Amino acid sequence: MRKNVARLLSHAVLVIVAAIMIYPLLLVVSISFSEEGSVVKHGYRFIPEEFSLDGYAAVFNNPGILLNAYSITIAVTVLGTIVGLLLTAMIAYVMSRKEYRYRKATTLFVVFTMLFNGGLVPFYILVVKYLHLKDTLWVLIIPYLINPFYVMIMKGFLDRMPAEVIESAKIDGASEYRAFFTIVLPLSTPALATVGLFISFIYWNDWWLGLLFIDQDRLVPLQLLLYRIMSTIEFYAVHSQHLSGSVDVTKFPSLTTRMALAVLGAGPMLFIFPFFQRYFVKGLTVGSLKE
Amino acid sequence: MKNEAIILSKPNKPNRKRYFRRNRDLFILSLPALLFKLIFSYLPLIGLIVAFKKFRFDKGIFGSEWNGLDNFRFFFVSDNAWRVTRNTVLYNSGFILITLVCALLLALLLNEMSGKAVKFYQSALFLPYFLSWVVVGYIVLAFLEQDRGLLDHIWRLFGHEPINWYQEPDRWPYILNAVNLWKTLGFSTLVYYAGMIGIDPSYYEAAKIDGANRLQMIRKITLPLLTPLIVVLLIVAIGGMFRADFGLFYFIPNNSSFLYSTTDVIDTYVFRALRTVGDVGMSAAVGLYQSLVGFVLVIAANTIIKKSNSDHALW
DSSP states (O other): OHHHHHHHHHHHHHHHHHHHHHHHHHHHHHHHTBOHHHHHHHOOOSSOSSBOOHHHHHHHHSOHHHHHHHHHHHHHHHHHHHHHHHHHHHHHHHHHOTTOTTHHHHHHHHHHHHHOOOOHHHHHHIIIIISOOTTSSGGGTGGGSOOHHHHHHHHHHHTTSOHHHHHHHHHTTOOHHHIIIIIIHHHTHHHHHHHHHHHHHHHHTOOHHHHHHOOSGGGOOHHHHHHHHHHHHHHHHHHHHHHTTTSOGGGSOOHHHHHHHHHHHHHHHHHHHHHHGGGHHHHTOOOOSOO | OHHHHHHHHSOOHHHHHHHHHHHHHHHHHHHHHHHHHIIIIIHHHHGGGGGGEEOOTTTHHHHSEEOTTHHHHHHHHSHHHHHHHHHHHHHHHHHHHHHHHHHHHHHHHHHTSOHHHHHHHHHHHHGGGGSOHHHHHHHHHHHHSTTTOHHHHHHHHTTOOOOOGGGOGGGHHHHHHHHHHHHHHHHHHHHHHHHHHTSOHHHHHHHHHTTOOHHHHIIIIIHHHHHHHHHHHHHHHHHTTTOOOHHHHHHTTTTOGGGHHHHOOHHHHHHHIIIIIOOHHHHHHHHHHHHHHHHHHHHHHHHHHHHHOGGGSOO
16 A cells, blocks of 8 residues: 555656656647737747647748758768767777777777866867868868767777677687677667767757857758847847837747747657667666776 | 787787787777867867967967966956856756756656656656757747746736846746756756666565565665766766856857846856957966866865775776
8 A cells, every 4th residue: 555655656756747848848839839919919828729830831931041951950960970970989899898908098088088178269269270160061060070978878888798799700800890890880789879869969959069160151050040040039129129110020930930940940859769769778878987 | 808818918929910900900990089089179288378378360379479377367357257157166066966866866766667657757858858958948938038938927927027037137046957957857867767777686686585665775775886876977077067058058048148147157258258259368268267177176076085985986
């Protein structure tokens, strides 16, 4: 009896927490499907007073900018995830090989960057002045290729790979490269799926590199576009009294369109994520930093 | 495997060639990532000298003139230094403490559940983690927008005067703590939960035979065995104490200058100094201050923990 009460209570707590997590998302989706007039009059409500697709219609009637942002973001996400995942797996594998001579040095070299770095300014100067990457597609991809934290997650997996697997491949005469690409990689699917998903989310959700390095409109990624729209609206909302007359307020995205944009910005990844979820718990054991 | 290790560490003549080749191949596999880290993490450390220079883009890092400690002086004599440092440290302390407690509690609850229920709760908890701060900014707007936001509506239902949330600094510590918890809770919970399911079930079986109840098992088995993980994450978090999550503090308050007194942190300050004001030297100085203090904090935290229990230390 007491046990059942405890179990029921635990479920109740988790259901409430889950509801708090999901509710704001549903609110935004619900606003995006509401009728503009009722939102203006009564404010944002969880249950739309009138259902309407106008918010989305406004976006799709003039899709050029959004489609461009999507294609930039998709290109960056695909390229960055493939290359980043490969490089991460390669160095994590080397760090996991117990007999590799420079193993400790390599681990220190990677982990130190987690604990100390030069900060924003030297990085900014390096990219802009010395690598000349400002306003290129590459600047949205290259800086995120290797994340030490993901290297450690990957190493955590590979540490548990039986040494005999690699041994037997080498007895059969396979080179290190062959052993890695044809035997180790195929055996690490859960690790690759987990880390790959994390890397792709980093790219999909990134506005930081765009905010720093992109001024040209044709290179603006999705999240930066969302931010620009928001800050334009805010700017006029704060300064409207000083600017009266000169600005056509009707040109702004309506309240429902704004939320439709947020849904379109977050949507695709939220649909992909459940498919990868089964690998997660297995995948999240962080590799030991010590020997 | 063992044999090979011996061969590799003590090469005699016939094996020397093989020994070099083995290490060479592995080295080449790691080379692209090593070069990447060299360029993007180690090379910028040279650039830190900008903190002691009057930097001009046309002259570059080495061509710009030295100006001693002027950049630091400029920052530390202003009120900004105290304000952004205080905000950064207080917010991060709050985040670390609140997230640790909530995530541990939820992970313990999840650990009592069956597989199917766990999967559902886990998905729900994890959802916000995969949203960008920009999108979260839109979501928060749906709650706080003047006259329309849901929270604003509820606020007025209780008979309060309507307020412009984006101009009221006093309320933002609560808002930012809540938003941060909402977004990061799922990830932290999952990390602790993954640690819990890694615990050998035979401990629990033995405890059960001895007649221990659930709470006793949590206190005597789960929490002690989880301590190393908690400590490692704490050390890393303490090292990041001077580093704020830029997106949270920039997008959620909408970079509203009315709110700087309670929302401006070191990272947003450096960004504005660099991109809006264009004072490269000073932003580099603030960045160096941030990195150095963070590094000292990690070492201090690790040393203290090493003294109490060397198994738990990071190195």
